[in-house]
Amino acid sequence: MFEIYLILATCFLLPICFLITNNIIYIYHHLKFLNQIEEKTNIINTDNKHVLDIAKIYISRKKWLDCITILEFYMKQININELIILVQYYNYIGLCYQSVNIYKIATKYYLKAYNKAPYIKQTLKNLANIYKLSGNIKSASKINDQLTDLNKNEDI
Structure with missing residues (x-):
């Protein structure tokens, strides 16, 4: 027994x-x-790739405020020619706000990313998703049409 x-x-x-x-x-x-x-590296002069890796760690551990804080801090130090990095920062910050159901601020950051580089698929997907979540179906379908056009142009 x-x-x-x-x-x-x-x-x-x-x-x-x-x-x-x-x-x-x-x-x-x-x-x-x-x-x-x-x-x-020196904490102040950390490479942008490392900052994005740290942000991914914070996101995977659901440390939203830490992720937003570190990205906001390093966003101010980005050169103008590093546009893709800045767009990724905006997307990650938008993702953090979206994860805590603050859709207006998430939409603001996704729109900032979209205005900097309207041809990046991840930004378009994030923007369409946040519009769906916030109930703005008309804008979501408009962004989905842009994404479809971008995919068609890529296939050609």
Whole structure:
């Protein structure tokens, strides 16, 4: 009887241990990556690629305010010729606001990204999605038409 109890307890605890171990490994790799970035560069002069990687980590861990704060800080330091990076910053900030259901501000950032580079598919997808979520179906269909035209032109 005691052996059956141990077998049942083991069967119940093994999946829990597996999930906990995977999360610990995941967090360890993120912290290791952040430490590598900190050792390589000065915090103020961090490369934009590293900033985007850090933002992805914050987004995956649902640290929306941290992500918005770091992107807003580094957005002020971007050169004018780094337009694609700026558009990615706007998209990530919009995603953060969208994740906490603040659709007006998310739309504002997606529109900033759209105004900087109206030909980027991810920006168009994000903008169409936020219009759908906020109930603006007319604008969503208009953006979807632009996305369809962009895809047709790409195929040609």
